[in-house]
Structure formats: C-alpha cells, structure tokens
Amino acid sequence: DTGVSQNPRHKITKRGQNVTFRCDPISEHNRLYWYRQTLGQGPEFLTYFQNEAQLEKSRLLSDRFSAERPKGSFSTLEIQRTEQGDSAMYLCASSVRETGNEKLFFGSGTQLSVL
Amino acid sequence: DAKTTQPNSMESNEEEPVHLPCNHSTISGTDYIHWYRQLPSQGPEYVIHGLTSNVNNRMASLAIAEDRKSSTLILHRATLRDAAVYYCILRGTDSSYKLIFGSGTRLLVRP
Numbered sequence: 001d002t003g004v005s006q007n008p009r010h011k012i013t014k015r016g017q018n019v020t021f022r023c024d025p026i027s028e029h030n031r032l033y034w035y036r037q038t039l040g041q042g043p044e045f046l047t048y049f050q051n052e053a054q055l056e057k058s059r060l061l062s063d064r065f066s067a068e069r070p071k072g073s074f075s076t077l078e079i080q081r082t083e084q085g086d087s088a089m090y091l092c093a094s095s096v097r098e099t100g101n102e103k104l105f106f107g108s109g110t111q112l113s114v115l
Numbered sequence: 116d117a118k119t120t121q122p123n124s125m126e127s128n129e130e131e132p133v134h135l136p137c138n139h140s141t142i143s144g145t146d147y148i149h150w151y152r153q154l155p156s157q158g159p160e161y162v163i164h165g166l167t168s169n170v171n172n173r174m175a176s177l178a179i180a181e182d183r184k185s186s187t188l189i190l191h192r193a194t195l196r197d198a199a200v201y202y203c204i205l206r207g208t209d210s211s212y213k214l215i216f217g218s219g220t221r222l223l224v225r226p
Contacts, residue, residue, distance in 0.1 A: 043159065091159075097212075104151075106157075108156070108157050
C-alpha cells in the first residue's frame with residue numbers, strides 16, 4: 001500500500017494558462033474523489049468517479065474544469081484558462097466499498113498558485 | 116446533508132486527554148459519524164467512525180450521545196503530533212459516499 005499519490009506537489013502558473021494534475025489512487029480502489037481546499041477552510045467536494053465513470057460533479061466545477069479517469073485507474077484534473085481564484089490546494093482521495101461504510105484515503109495534494 | 120457544529124479551536128497540554136465536541140442535532144437514523152484530521156501540509160486522514168455505540172481504535176475513542184445529537188472525539192494522551200484540524204462529518208449511505216467537510220476544530224497542543 002503506497003498510498004494516494006498526487007503530482008505535482010506544487011504548480012505555479014500565469015493567469016490564462018492551462019494546468020493538469022494527476023492522481024494515482026491506491027490500487028484496487030474503485031472510487032476516486034477530487035476536492036479543493038483554500039486557506040482556513042475545509043476541503044470542498046468537486047467530483048467523484050466510480051471506476052472510469054464520473055458519477056457526480058459539484059456546482060463548483062465550472063466548465064473550465066474537467067476530470068477524467070481512463071481505464072478506472074489514475075485520474076487527471078485539468079483547469080483551462082486559469083484564474084487567480086483557482087489558487088488552492090487540490091486534493092485527491094480514493095476508497096473501496098466496505099461493509100456498509102468506507103474510509104477515504106487522501107493524497108498530500110497539489111498546491112496551485114495562479115499569478 | 117446534515118450539518119455539524121464544532122468549536123473553531125481548542126488547546127491542550129501534551130500528554131493530557133483531549134475531548135473534541137461535535138453537535139449534529141439534525142442527524143438522521145442512517146448517518147454515520149466520521150472523524151478525520153488534517154495535519155499541516157497534508158491531506159485529511161481517517162481517525163474513527165461510529166453509528167450508535169462508542170468506538171475505540173488505536174488513534175482515538177468516539178463517544179456518541181444516546182440521542183445521537185452530539186459526539187465527542189477523545190484523544191487519551193495528546194502529543195505534539197496530534198496538533199491538527201479535526202473534522203466531524205456526518206456520512207449518509209447515498210451512492211457516492213462523498214464526505215462534506217465543515218471548518219473543523221483546530222487543536223493546538225502545548226508542550
């Protein structure tokens with residue numbers, strides 16, 4: 001169990017540029033979640049995959065954001081035409097169904113700074 | 116989603132017990148009570164969860180009120196490594212199993 005891996009750990013970009021983050025979940029975890037966290041706040045849910053299917057998207061996920069999980073393994077989150085308000089920590093989590101309930105395992109996140 | 120209320124911050128001395136309260140007066144019968152914590156510069160990590168009965172694990176204990184409208188996370192001997200933001204979350208049994216985080220309680224541990 002190597003844990004949830006996120007890359008890169010830090011990303012600095014200029015406003016208007018596109019960025020892509022990668023998340024490698026714990027192997028055999030079929031559920032994958034993306035969250036966004038700004039300073040002093042709890043993580044906010046963005047989207048959720050079960051295997052390769054994106055089953056839920058938050059209203060926070062504007063049309064500049066897109067997430068994929070090809071083949072149901074790793075996932076990517078792309079932000080197009082970044083804005084300063086996109087600066088945040090982007091967290092990925094994975095889980096596997098347990099009897100009646102389950103735990104989420106989070107990565108250490110990708111810190112995005114939009115200049 | 117049912118809401119939880121936690122104090123913004125709490126302080127404790129090292130090696131003393133810590134009781135972190137959480138109110139969830141609108142909890143439904145099928146909501147589980149989950150606790151996660153987030154250490155500085157890390158993602159949240161699972162601590163404990165329960166439904167009706169008190170629960171113990173190697174990290175902490177969870178005491179759940181009889182009416183389930185409140186719960187308390189108990190760290191039996193706080194260490195400096197326990198300084199973190201602690202989140203109390205109600206989790207239903209809908210299909211996504213996503214967690215909805217509040218602002219949590221920031222725990223400061225004094226040496």
